[in-house]
Amino acid sequence: MSASNFPARHIGPDSGDLDQILRVIGVDSLDDLARAAVPSAILDPADDNGLGALPAAIDEHEALAELRALADRNTVDRTMIGLGYYDTLTPPVLLRNIIENPAWYTAYTPYQPEISQGRLEALLNFQTMVSDLTGMEIANSSMLDEATAAAEAMTLLRRAGKSTSPRLIVDRDVFPQTLAVIETRAEPLGIEVLVHDVTTGLPEGEFFGVILQTPGASGRIADVQSVIDGAHERGALVAVGADLLAMTLLTPPGEQGADACFGTTQRFGVPLGFGGPHAGYLAVHSKHARQIPGRLVGVSVDADGNLAYRLALQTREQHIRREKATSNICTAQVLLAVLAAMYASYHGPEGLKAIALRVHARASEFAAALGDAVVHADFFDTVLVQVPGRADDVLAAAKAAGYNLWRVDDDHISVAFDETSTPADVAAVLAAFDAKPVNAAPSDIENRTSEFLTHPAFHAYRTETAMLRYLRKLADKDIALDRSMIPLGSCTMKLNATAEMESITWPEFSRLHPFAPAADTEGIRALIAQLEEWLVAITGYDNVSLQPNAGSQGEYAGLLAIRNYHLSRGDAHRTVCLIPSSAHGTNAASAVMAGLKVVVVASRESGDVDTADLKEKIAKHADELAAIMITYPSTHGVYEHEVREICGAVHEAGGQVYVDGANMNALVGLARPGKFGGDVSHLNLHKTFCIPHGGGGPGVGPIGVRSHLAPFLPGHPLEPSLGNGPTISAAPFGSASILPITWAYIRMMGADGLRRATLTAIASANYIAARLGESFPVLYTGENGRVAHECILDVRGISKETGVSIDDVAKRLADYGFHAPTMSFPVAGTLMVEPTESESLGEIDEFCEAMIAIRAEIDRVASGEWPVDDNPLRGAPHTAECLVAEWDHPYSREVAVYPQGLPSGGARAKVWPSVRRIDGVYGDRNLVCSCPPIEAFAE
Numbered sequence: 001m002s003a004s005n006f007p008a009r010h011i012g013p014d015s016g017d018l019d020q021i022l023r024v025i026g027v028d029s030l031d032d033l034a035r036a037a038v039p040s041a042i043l044d045p046a047d048d049n050g051l052g053a054l055p056a057a058i059d060e061h062e063a064l065a066e067l068r069a070l071a072d073r074n075t076v077d078r079t080m081i082g083l084g085y086y087d088t089l090t091p092p093v094l095l096r097n098i099i100e101n102p103a104w105y106t107a108y109t110p111y112q113p114e115i116s117q118g119r120l121e122a123l124l125n126f127q128t129m130v131s132d133l134t135g136m137e138i139a140n141s142s143m144l145d146e147a148t149a150a151a152e153a154m155t156l157l158r159r160a161g162k163s164t165s166p167r168l169i170v171d172r173d174v175f176p177q178t179l180a181v182i183e184t185r186a187e188p189l190g191i192e193v194l195v196h197d198v199t200t201g202l203p204e205g206e207f208f209g210v211i212l213q214t215p216g217a218s219g220r221i222a223d224v225q226s227v228i229d230g231a232h233e234r235g236a237l238v239a240v241g242a243d244l245l246a247m248t249l250l251t252p253p254g255e256q257g258a259d260a261c262f263g264t265t266q267r268f269g270v271p272l273g274f275g276g277p278h279a280g281y282l283a284v285h286s287k288h289a290r291q292i293p294g295r296l297v298g299v300s301v302d303a304d305g306n307l308a309y310r311l312a313l314q315t316r317e318q319h320i321r322r323e324k325a326t327s328n329i330c331t332a333q334v335l336l337a338v339l340a341a342m343y344a345s346y347h348g349p350e351g352l353k354a355i356a357l358r359v360h361a362r363a364s365e366f367a368a369a370l371g372d373a374v375v376h377a378d379f380f381d382t383v384l385v386q387v388p389g390r391a392d393d394v395l396a397a398a399k400a401a402g403y404n405l406w407r408v409d410d411d412h413i414s415v416a417f418d419e420t421s422t423p424a425d426v427a428a429v430l431a432a433f434d435a436k437p438v439n440a441a442p443s444d445i446e447n448r449t450s451e452f453l454t455h456p457a458f459h460a461y462r463t464e465t466a467m468l469r470y471l472r473k474l475a476d477k478d479i480a481l482d483r484s485m486i487p488l489g490s491c492t493m494k495l496n497a498t499a500e501m502e503s504i505t506w507p508e509f510s511r512l513h514p515f516a517p518a519a520d521t522e523g524i525r526a527l528i529a530q531l532e533e534w535l536v537a538i539t540g541y542d543n544v545s546l547q548p549n550a551g552s553q554g555e556y557a558g559l560l561a562i563r564n565y566h567l568s569r570g571d572a573h574r575t576v577c578l579i580p581s582s583a584h585g586t587n588a589a590s591a592v593m594a595g596l597k598v599v600v601v602a603s604r605e606s607g608d609v610d611t612a613d614l615k616e617k618i619a620k621h622a623d624e625l626a627a628i629m630i631t632y633p634s635t636h637g638v639y640e641h642e643v644r645e646i647c648g649a650v651h652e653a654g655g656q657v658y659v660d661g662a663n664m665n666a667l668v669g670l671a672r673p674g675k676f677g678g679d680v681s682h683l684n685l686h687k688t689f690c691i692p693h694g695g696g697g698p699g700v701g702p703i704g705v706r707s708h709l710a711p712f713l714p715g716h717p718l719e720p721s722l723g724n725g726p727t728i729s730a731a732p733f734g735s736a737s738i739l740p741i742t743w744a745y746i747r748m749m750g751a752d753g754l755r756r757a758t759l760t761a762i763a764s765a766n767y768i769a770a771r772l773g774e775s776f777p778v779l780y781t782g783e784n785g786r787v788a789h790e791c792i793l794d795v796r797g798i799s800k801e802t803g804v805s806i807d808d809v810a811k812r813l814a815d816y817g818f819h820a821p822t823m824s825f826p827v828a829g830t831l832m833v834e835p836t837e838s839e840s841l842g843e844i845d846e847f848c849e850a851m852i853a854i855r856a857e858i859d860r861v862a863s864g865e866w867p868v869d870d871n872p873l874r875g876a877p878h879t880a881e882c883l884v885a886e887w888d889h890p891y892s893r894e895v896a897v898y899p900q901g902l903p904s905g906g907a908r909a910k911v912w913p914s915v916r917r918i919d920g921v922y923g924d925r926n927l928v929c930s931c932p933p934i935e936a937f938a939e
């Protein structure tokens, strides 16, 4: 018995419910289920599953006390390091009502736009904010961080431009981590990076693109215009890293002809968090609109002709597939993008400009006192100071006064001011330079003449009451986990417990700069080390890196490790990556980005890897074989029995095995990829390990590797302790500030709790398969007739016979108060259902009853009682407004919105979608990706 009460809070079914579930699926106990479902070749005994290395489970208050002790080992000094990370004042109304509000943080990617209008509107505000401030026409929402945004800008310039040159010019003054990620991404793609001081003119020879940054790492405001003009004359395209706060004062690159802009929105209210998560941004000129990677929110109309939002150009998501792969972005940084957008709404354009002027005034006061020692006269917030031979002394004096500055080299220190800087800070830092404040007016750097953020979204919510109600109004339009189960297969929408979440906004975790001295960050580093150890125990690997900030980035980091391993052994010819046809789209995209050639392996009828085809492909590519990438359990939701043989065959041919561990919720405590044949895996902490999805991000995608791949794990130019592997993310430990969530989950569950969670998730998935199998055929089961942690319901036959589409079923579920399962992945025309261990039997039963009722509705269409083009399924979802309009449908208003009858006391809360079925095609033909003018809302 576990000493902690937490597993019983986290796991939905109690022991009575579990008995009921086990009875229905026909097994006697969870252990019997383990033996029945998981192949014996990989199943670990309960007492020898690696989890013995985890500490015994503790209760919520005890875990919080341990986290408090870790937090207390961090020192939150005033940070003036800059380099893309600035302290910021998060308005409390936004902190509590977005970051600390489950209505926002437990939502998923808005795949069902009709029940996601709130966060889609917030993201449209984000896109508008970025477009306006950079002067570009189209911005996405959002990028994983500034450095990966710069790397995506690089490949975008190459795709969009006409030059055939493989050369990219990167200005010397971009942030070191930005350069490092660009170099990582460039190498496998054959792009040659030339670092050059572009202010002295562009280099000789051909190049396809130029990347620069303003203000630069040194604080210098670059002459962007002349670089853009010079590059365009030479047939190259230009991407500019731009600080959004500075853009309130400076002419934005979009007005100077830039092809793309990239950067971070961190300083718009998003806490430092030891490096992340923060929303990066990427914006492009409209002529490159169809080249922009990642999620793009667009405006369209619903079935009643009303304005509605949805993800635009969804087909671009397919560009992440196989040979068309351009980018592997899947999870973004939605929660942080929402926060940054609301920060802009709360301050408005004048407020943002006032903040920028204040920051610049502090920097100017500081620079004036140092006179000739200041290196660049044109600065915004960051001042580079010459201190010949004295850098260490100045740094130490500042530190003694409680300030962290940035030591550039022996002779230079840079000091970055931010929203929180006061005149007292200026005086205190000057003292470290043996200088005193002088009276001086700020230098005049303002040359922006264009207006920005003129839309009402940036003017209507300036009081706390107005903002509070706006956030509530938006959140109420969406289904998040605080309203209903979200049975999205492969997404693992489980409980994000409050005790797991609580510590992430403590200043001792949230106000740490990623490049703060190691002595200041002892607590978070200890937490990271413990978490790595625990993930080693859970996965059976030897080493773990927490740097990748999404599953896709983990895939990329893992495949690069494989590639670099082969290169280190002189096996440069090993470039073929085998990927089964059913793989997640990011798999192939990551392989292409890692410079590998994708060869598809067929699936059997059963969904398993076709081992005959695999053997053929291995034989055919034996000399070039780099790796196989398999998902386990498979994306079809089954445990393949031959996984050991598959791994063995690849190893024998000299290849490495990548096991996609995004579905680790079916394995924790039962089997370890590091022990059954994997060389490397990524995990999705935002799936299996309780980091909330935030409406489509943030995420963490750590990788585990066997020891031979450890030398190739991610490194970082400013964190020597990580070794010198490729830099994957901007921050050394990725999205470090959300790691306490996973830490707390493992700490409170312990070995027994984790194993029980896995088995409960499997039991519940098999229960759903048993209950719904008669209404909707279950597409795949393993050799033993069992599914793993999710099941695929086949709607194709039903659609063919009745004309009712998969969309009709998904949208109709909203009328019943549920979020739809994953649609058409990995097989078109199917629904993939994943209940997770957190959903109670009551909730699962209600979902099953809704699905069974929908099946009965389909039968009424099939029997001709309702026409195919006018029935409650095709009409779904139904809004309150549509009820009061003229009603001439062959089904009643009651059937439309209360299909299971009027609720009696205690019944499921009614969800009222805010729009009808959205016309996606209309929106793609008429692409609008920023806030529509207010007249668009008029009747």
Ligand SMILES: *Cc1c(COP(=O)(O)O)cnc(C)c1O
Residues within 6 Å of the ligand: 329, 330, 331, 490, 491, 550, 551, 552, 553, 584, 586, 587, 631, 635, 660, 662, 663, 684, 699, 701
């Ligand atoms: C979710 C998922 C991924 C991608 O993870 P992201 O964090 O969204 O990048 C990869 N593989 C599988 C099987 C997944 O389910």
